Amino acid sequence: EPEVTQTPSHQVTQMGQEVILRCVPISNHLYFYWYRQILGQKVEFLVSFYNNEISEKSEIFDDQFSVERPDGSNFTLKIRSTKLEDSAMYFCASSEWQGGEQFFGPGTRLTVL
Amino acid sequence: QQQVKQSPQSLIVQKGGISIINCAYENTAFDYFPWYQQFPGKGPALLIAIRPDVSEKKEGRFTISFNKSAKQFSLHIMDSQPGDSATYFCAASRTNAGNNRKLIWGLGTSLAVNP
Numbered sequence: 476e477p478e479v480t481q482t483p484s485h486q487v488t489q490m491g492q493e494v495i496l497r498c499v500p501i502s503n504h505l506y507f508y509w510y511r512q513i514l515g516q517k518v519e520f521l522v523s524f525y526n527n528e529i530s531e532k533s534e535i536f537d538d539q540f541s542v543e544r545p546d547g548s549n550f551t552l553k554i555r556s557t558k559l560e561d562s563a564m565y566f567c568a569s570s571e572w573q574g575g576e577q578f579f580g581p582g583t584r585l586t587v588l
Numbered sequence: 589q590q591q592v593k594q595s596p597q598s599l600i601v602q603k604g605g606i607s608i609i610n611c612a613y614e615n616t617a618f619d620y621f622p623w624y625q626q627f628p629g630k631g632p633a634l635l636i637a638i639r640p641d642v643s644e645k646k647e648g649r650f651t652i653s654f655n656k657s658a659k660q661f662s663l664h665i666m667d668s669q670p671g672d673s674a675t676y677f678c679a680a681s682r683t684n685a686g687n688n689r690k691l692i693w694g695l696g697t698s699l700a701v702n703p
Contacts, residue, residue, distance in 0.1 A: 479631070506688060517695045518632070518677065523688030530688040566631050574620070574689055579631030 477501045479580035481567050487586045488557055496552045496583045498567030507550045508568040508577060509542065511535070518566070524550065525573075557587045590615060592680050594694025601701050607665040609697045611678035614659065618680040620689065623652065623663045626675045626696075635676070636663070668701045675699070 480499045488494050500507055509521040523530040524542055532540075541553045550569075554561055564584050568577040593612045601607045611621075620639055624632035638645045638652040638661065645652045651664040665672055678694040 508688070508690070510691070510693075518679075518691075518693040520690040520692070523690055525688060531684075531690060533690075568631075570689070574683065576622075576634050576637075577689075577691065579624075579633065581629065581631045 477578075479567055479569055479578050481565075481580035481583050483583060484581065485584045485586070487588065490559055490587055491556050494554050494557055494585065496554075496565050496567075496585070498550045498552070498569075498580055499548050500550055500567065500569030501571075501578055502548070504569035504571050504578075506530075506570045506573060506575070506577075507542075507544070508570075509552050510566045510568065510579075511563040512566065512582075513560075513563045521552075521565075554585075557585075559587050561585060562587045590692055592678060592692050592694045594678050594697060596697060597695065598698040599700070601665075601668045601699065603668065603670060603701055603703050605668050605701075607668045607672070607699055607701070608662060609676055609678070609699070610660065610662045611680075611694050612658075612660045613680050613692075615680070615682065615692075616659070617682045618692075619683055620681045621652070621654065621661050622679050622681075622691070623650075624677045624679065626677065632677060665699075668699075670701045670703050673699055673701050 507524040512518045522532040564582045567580045622637035623635045625635045626632045649666045654661045679691040
């Protein structure tokens with residue numbers, strides 16, 4: 476069964492460093508999302524992406540964040556200068572069509588020291 | 589207006605019992621209400637979803653009840669099993685002009701089913 480994959484599973488970084496979180500969505504999916512979940516809190520929408528551009532972004536998704544689909548398979552989230560409060564589980568999701576079920580990856584746990 | 593409130597935060601049920609998790613929303617523009625199940629170390633997986641044109645949807649042991657006037661929806665797990673022990677999230681979203689359907693999530697309910 477096709478699935479969304481994410482790497483790495485756990486990333487530890489120093490405050491101020493850049494991190495890139497990688498996702499491989501399901502191959503025939505066209506809509507891509509990043510969500511995050513701070514420990515003990517709710518899952519929060521960060522950004523959606525379609526046709527090589529951002530469709531919508533939340534207020535969390537400031538200038539420190541960017542997304543890219545560098546090739547036909549990967550979808551990345553970059554945080555330019557990490558802050559302590561960026562420590563969270565980051566989930567990538569994809570769907571085949573706009574209103575379709577969103578399939579989630581297993582997540583990347585980001586720890587900023 | 590964007591919030592989805594979920595309760596209880598945790599729930600313990602005996603095997604064979606009924607698990608009930610409730611959610612409430614404010615935004616009447618929401619038109620899609622999924623429930624996700626998450627096991628430790630895994631991403632959320634869609635369990636069942638409902639749209640506001642029906643009041644109930646059943647899939648196996650899982651049922652969503654939807655009350656549009658009260659702006660509430662709930663998940664019922666019949667004949668709960670230890671394998672159902674997981675975290676359950678309700679969510680809501682609305683169709684918009686953009687090319688996306690962002691999900692607004694509840695806080696989650698940690699369900700433990702005792703054998």
